[in-house]
Amino acid sequence: MVTVSNQIDIDSKQVLRNIGYTNCRKLPARLMTLISDYVEYTSHIIDPSYSCVIRDVELVLGEYTFIEGSVLFKSKVIARLLEKCKKVAIFALTIGDFLEETVSQLAEDGLVLQATVLDAIGSVAVESVADYVERGIKDIASAKGLCISQRFSPGYCDWNIRQQNMLFQAMNGDSAGVRLTDGCLMIPQKSISGVIGLGPCDSDIEAYNPCNTCQEQNCPGRRSYPTL
16 A cells, blocks of 8 residues: 555546536635635545556457456456556555545535535545546556556446456455445445556557547546536
């Protein structure tokens, strides 16, 4: 497990998107003040950390991807993602559980707006940690003369959430303190797990995005966002 000591950037515009404000030219002053104050406060109540292993991609056959260490992923999207990759980075990361405990306490105290804002900030913070981890994986790939794919997590596209078990198995128990429920949800909730492929730069692994051909227009995981 690696602790992320760097300052985690919180994008206020993304916080607003998470709350539901899009394309709004005039925002409530109280809301903007609350976001500003809570963003500053957040650094004191998160404990970002991650674990990551890099395994060989041994074989891709149909919708199955065989990974070093007897790990098997079942997903057409993941197979397409990794079919041109030599290796795969498998990771889990979290900002800890204190922020979500604070959100729960605010909600119990009837401070719904405050709870909503802090929860949205937590979601942006954990994505910022994921970006940090991705940059580190990109540096590792570059040192090997390789490029990286986009990152993908179980539960998105056709990758069943129960494949979390395989992903955590690949990390040999070092999952940054993140654990799974019987339903394969992560605890703490503000956590992300997933994979990033490492492959030749002359392939199209960097450009592959299943959202470009997906017909599900209302998917919350779609990789495009409106601008404010």
